[in-house]
Each structure stands twice: as C-alpha cells, then as structure tokens.
Amino acid sequence: MAKSPAKPRVGSGAESPLQPPRILVVDDDPTVAEVVAGYLVRAGYRVDRAGDGPAALARAAAYRPDLVVLDLMLPGMDGLEVCRRLRGHGPVPVIMLTARGDEEDRILGLEVGADDYVTKPFSPRELVLRVESVLRRTRPSLVRAPRPPSAAGLTVDLAARKVFKDGTELVLTLREFDLLVFFLRNPGRAFAREELMREVWGWDFGELSTVTVHVRRLRSKVEDDPAQPRLIQTVWGVGYRFDPAGREAD
Incomplete structure (x- = not known):
C-alpha cells in the first residue's frame, strides 16, 4: 500500500533559496509598523506584521521568519518575553526597538538574545541597513549581493560607492550618490x-528645496x-522622473 505524502511542517523554514528573506515586524503602533514594513518591502524583503506578543509568536510559528524586528514596549507580553520565547524555539536574529534609551534596557535586550538594538525615533533607512548587517552576520547564505544598477552609460559600484559614466568616474557627494542609485533602481516612475x-x-x-x-x-x-x-x-506638478532611455521630455 502506497504511503500518503507527508504533510509540510508548519513553520519549518524550508523556503526556496531563491525567495528573499522573510522579516517579522512586531510593533503595537500601526504607523511605525507600516512605515518599517514599507521600507523593508521596497528593499526586497518579504514582510509579516504583528501588533502584540501572542500574535507575533503565532505568526513566527506559522511562517518562520529569517529575522524579527521587535518592539520592546508591547502590551501584555513585552518584547523581552517575546524574544525569550522566540529564541526558545530556535535561533532567529532579533533587532529590538524601544522608545527608551536606558543602558539597562539595551543590556537586557542583548542578554535575552537580541542581535541589535535601535532606539526610537530612528531612520527607517538606517533600520534597513541594520537588518542587512545582522542578516549578513548571522545568516550569510540568505544575503545575496544586489545587482548593481546601471543605465544610460552610468554604472555603479555599490561596495566602493563609486559611479562611472561611460567609464569615467564621477565625483558625487554622499547624498548625490544615494539619489542617483534610487533613480536607477526606480526608472520611469515620477516621484x-x-x-x-x-x-x-x-x-x-x-525643506524641499534641498x-x-x-x-x-x-x-x-x-x-x-x-x-x-x-x-x-522634471514632471511638472509632480516632481522628477528618471528616464534611462534619455528621451526628450514631454
């Protein structure tokens, strides 16, 4: 008698290696959670969200995350307890968020297994970089080097933060480099x-004049x-758009 096929194990983490890392964002402030999730999605991650400790544990059991962004001050079950329980079921990188900057809180978070600690208010872009850094350190097999953007004779060396136009290096400031990379990664869209x-x-x-x-x-x-x-x-009445074809503006 043929055996029935085994059912997939919930939360086994047996995802395809081609899938981007899954991040679980846990914060009871829906605005913070939405902003953080939005930045992570745009950075190429899959994102799940939970608003409290029990929901976070249930979500983590159903869809094992590759990293958890966890608010310390959660209602009912605080972030420290959530972190303890998450780590009790297996290793998972955790970045702790808190509105308090006390050294004692930071030490407690690190003692229960947090891999990094970010104090509110924070820059969402900085948090994305922290996520990339923690994943690179703890789960390097999941981190794939992003494909360097290029168009219209412009090529970018992301690691060296250099830009070349037709083979000649351009001298860009830090913010000019970031702005150009953003345009190159989002061609054809008006911002x-x-x-x-x-x-x-x-x-x-x-100041928008910046x-x-x-x-x-x-x-x-x-x-x-x-x-x-x-x-x-220039897109009149809207802002700016990058056209990699370099066509004449309408």
Missing part, C-alpha cells in the same frame, strides 16, 4: 519631492546637457 526626501534622505519633513538643489547638482554631473536634461526629467 514628488516629498517622496524623494522620505526615500533618499529618510526624513518625513524638511531635493531641488541636489537634483540640479546631480544633473550637472550625469547629463550631457544639464540645461536640457534628458535623464532626470
């Missing part, structure tokens, strides 16, 4: 200056004719 400030600068508010100035400076370095830009185009 408002508010979006660029949030995505590139990691700021939810600020974006305008940086776009102008970047154009002076990547455009053949900065006075008539074809790569970084």
